Amino acid sequence: METIKAVFDYTLREHVRHKVWLSSALFGLVLVTGGLVTSALAQGERARMMLDLGLAANEAIGLVSVVFLTVHLILQEIETRAVFLILTHPVRRSDYLLGRFLGTLAAVGLGMAAMGLFHWGLLKIAGWSDEGSYALAWFCSFGKVAVMGALSLLLSLALTSEAAAMSFASFLWILGHFTSEMRFLAERSASVFARAALTTVSHVVPDFAHFNYRDAWHAGPPGARWIAAAAIYALAYCAACLALSVQFFEQKEF
Amino acid sequence: MNALSFKRVGKIYRRSHLGRVTETVGLSALDLDVRQGEVFGLLGLNGSGKTTAIKLLMGLHLPTTGDVEVLGRRVPDIEVLARIGYAPEAAYLNRSLTGRETLRLFAALSRIPSARREARVEDMLARVGLGHAMDKRLSEYSKGMLQRASLAQALIHDPELVIMDEPITGLDPLAIKEVRTLILWLKQKGKTVLFASHDISEVERVCDRIGILSGGKLARVMAQDEWRGKPDTIENAFASSVLRTDGVGEIRLD
Numbered sequence: 232m233e234t235i236k237a238v239f240d241y242t243l244r245e246h247v248r249h250k251v252w253l254s255s256a257l258f259g260l261v262l263v264t265g266g267l268v269t270s271a272l273a274q275g276e277r278a279r280m281m282l283d284l285g286l287a288a289n290e291a292i293g294l295v296s297v298v299f300l301t302v303h304l305i306l307q308e309i310e311t312r313a314v315f316l317i318l319t320h321p322v323r324r325s326d327y328l329l330g331r332f333l334g335t336l337a338a339v340g341l342g343m344a345a346m347g348l349f350h351w352g353l354l355k356i357a358g359w360s361d362e363g364s365y366a367l368a369w370f371c372s373f374g375k376v377a378v379m380g381a382l383s384l385l386l387s388l389a390l391t392s393e394a395a396a397m398s399f400a401s402f403l404w405i406l407g408h409f410t411s412e413m414r415f416l417a418e419r420s421a422s423v424f425a426r427a428a429l430t431t432v433s434h435v436v437p438d439f440a441h442f443n444y445r446d447a448w449h450a451g452p453p454g455a456r457w458i459a460a461a462a463i464y465a466l467a468y469c470a471a472c473l474a475l476s477v478q479f480f481e482q483k484e485f
Numbered sequence: 486m487n488a489l490s491f492k493r494v495g496k497i498y499r500r501s502h503l504g505r506v507t508e509t510v511g512l513s514a515l516d517l518d519v520r521q522g523e524v525f526g527l528l529g530l531n532g533s534g535k536t537t538a539i540k541l542l543m544g545l546h547l548p549t550t551g552d553v554e555v556l557g558r559r560v561p562d563i564e565v566l567a568r569i570g571y572a573p574e575a576a577y578l579n580r581s582l583t584g585r586e587t588l589r590l591f592a593a594l595s596r597i598p599s600a601r602r603e604a605r606v607e608d609m610l611a612r613v614g615l616g617h618a619m620d621k622r623l624s625e626y627s628k629g630m631l632q633r634a635s636l637a638q639a640l641i642h643d644p645e646l647v648i649m650d651e652p653i654t655g656l657d658p659l660a661i662k663e664v665r666t667l668i669l670w671l672k673q674k675g676k677t678v679l680f681a682s683h684d685i686s687e688v689e690r691v692c693d694r695i696g697i698l699s700g701g702k703l704a705r706v707m708a709q710d711e712w713r714g715k716p717d718t719i720e721n722a723f724a725s726s727v728l729r730t731d732g733v734g735e736i737r738l739d
Contacts, residue, residue: 237593241582248581312577316638319543320594321567485545 234322238330239337246300246338254292258346261288262353278359285350290372293343294404297380300335302387302396305480315485325477328384332473336380343373364444367453371442374465378437379404381472388479407437437468487554488646488677489542491517494551496537496701511537513701514551519679519694521645524672526688527681528719529698530727535681536574538698539650542679543571556646567596570644574651576631580624584615584634587623588641595642605641613637629660636667646677653687665691685719695719699727 265284269277305328308314317327347369354365382403386396406413410433417429441464444453496511512534519525529535540546541553544561558565578587588606597605610619613633623631632652639647649668653661668691671678682688688695689712697705704726712718 233596234594237590241579241586241590244586245579245581311579312573312575313579315545315573315577316571316591316635317594318545319566319569319571320591321563321596322594323563484547485540 234326235330235333238317238322238327239334242304242331242334243337246335251296251300251338251342254296255342255346255349258285258288258292259349261285262350266353278354278357281350281357282354282359285346285354286368286372289343289346289350289369290375292346293339293372293376294379296342297335297339297376298383298397298400298404300339301332301380301383302393302400304331304335304384304387306387306391306393309483309485312485318485324480328477328480329473332381332384336377339376339380340373343369343376364452367458368444370458371444371461374442374461375437375439377465378439378468378472381469381476382437385472385476385479388476388483403436406432407439410434410436410438411440438464441465486521486557487518488521488523489519489553489555489679491515491538491541492552492554494538494541494553495549496534496541496546497549510701511546512541512548515698515701515703517696517703517706519677521677522672522675523693524668524678524680524691526692526695527679527698528683528685528688528695528723529681530683533698533727534701535698536650537701539571539648539679539681542648543569567642568645570639570642570647572636572639572647572649572652574654576623576628576635578623578631578634578638581622583620583622584610584626584637585619587634588619588637591638592641597642609637609641629656632656632660636664644676646679647671648679650681651683652680653682653684661687685723689719697723697726 262281262285265281265288269280269284305314308317308331314327318324347365351361351365355361379400383396383400386399387393390396390399413429413433417426417433420426420429441461491512494515495513498509498511500507500509515534515538517538527535527538537546541548542555542560544563544566547561553560555562555565556568582590585606588609589602592602592606593599607616607619610616613636615630615633615637618626618630623634626634636652639649653664656664665687668678668680672691672693680688680692692709694706694708696703697707705722707719707722
């Protein structure tokens with residue numbers, strides 16, 4: 232635990248010093264531009280537009296940050312050989328990987344929380360009433376970001392190429408939004424092979440339907456069960472990706 | 486008693502590219518024992534297997550054949566790493582941290598109790614002459630300062646065995662003298678030191694025994710009484726033992 236904490240601390244500090252928080256400035260720019268564009272709309276419409284724009288921007292910036300950071304996270308330490316000195320101390324490779332991943336997720340999560348607070352404040356000023364939905368929307372975005380972070384880390388270790396890992400992560404991000412469509416196609420498909428392939432892929436790629444708070448909200452505010460299911464899915468997917476990442480990392484010689 | 490031993494150790498690097506596998510011999514049936522409390526010098530040309538042998542000791546590589554034992558335990562073994570200090574040829578440290586943060590990290594990874602950690606960090610930084618620069622980031626350190634920080638991380642947990650891979654490469658004469666003094670001080674404290682180098686005169690001054698590696702094999706072992714008071718003995722033994730394996734020819738002066 233002490234080892235994970237030590238690696239977590241230095242990873243978080245490293246990201247803060249590499250100015251990951253500057254992504255929040257980009258978010259501010261998106262909101263100011265959005266505010267100017269929607270200034271001609273009625274107050275209710277404007278708040279709704281600002282809500283959608285802000286949530287989408289927060290998630291997109293979080294996603295880009297987490298993919299970029301996790302893809303470089305270990306490969307860069309291997310390239311600079313900083314990993315040599317860490318692993319020549321009594322450190323399990325799994326602890327090192329977990330500390331690095333959690334430190335990165337914390338850095339991205341802090342950035343997303345800062346953007347979320349700023350956005351929420353602006354919405355309040357614009358007269359939007361919350362009813363607890365904002366926290367849930369943020370939680371769902373963060374769940375997606377955590378899943379994508381773990382998946383990008385796995386891809387970087389499996390492919391050992393940053394560019395290939397980023398391309399695959401982007402592709403899987405898109406696929407993850409079409410899992411129900413894939414299952415629908417699998418049911419309709421006449422070919423056994425196509426059915427098996429589509430069903431397998433739909434279960435292996437991240438299923439972002441678990442974090443679709445918008446649909447859930449339309450059917451009435453989601454209950455604790457829905458939230459717990461989303462959290463469990465995110466934890467399970469991250470754990471599976473990290474377990475596989477450890478397998479790849481254990482086999483590496485430096 | 487032996488501090489470390491290689492028993493018929495072989496290491497073959499296999500690389501595959503587009504289905505074509507190439508093999509390079511790193512070590513071939515290496516038998517070597519280093520006794521507790523001695524300073525042992527490992528001499529060899531580039532590509533002779535010095536760094537491979539050290540990486541096997543540190544668990545960064547796995548042997549293809551044979552066994553490696555360190556302090557009575559078969560490696561790779563995480564527990565034994567708590568008793569070894571490793572200073573690589575260059576300071577592979579994370580440049581975004583300060584000297585103090587770097588040593589705090591390695592102190593935590595080396596399982597130094599948190600109550601004693603801060604005092605140990607400050608003491609160690611002062612010992613290597615970085616007391617005045619402990620709160621500066623490593624990106625602001627000179628090469629010599631980085632090398633000292635690297636030595637400090639190797640010694641922070643008071644290890645029984647210190648492994649130095651070409652610790653004087655690129656250092657100025659004053660710094661080389663300090664490293665020599667440090668090695669002799671470690672010997673006085675009863676530590677075992679394994680010291681890989683190209684520099685025959687340096688090895689001659691500090692080592693109790695030396696091993697000459699050539700083409701991944703141990704070509705010769707010499708004890709201090711074989712070279713003390715007999716100038717050029719090591720150099721002649723070295724020249725007659727080694728074969729160029731790095732694929733370069735001699736410099737022609739005609």
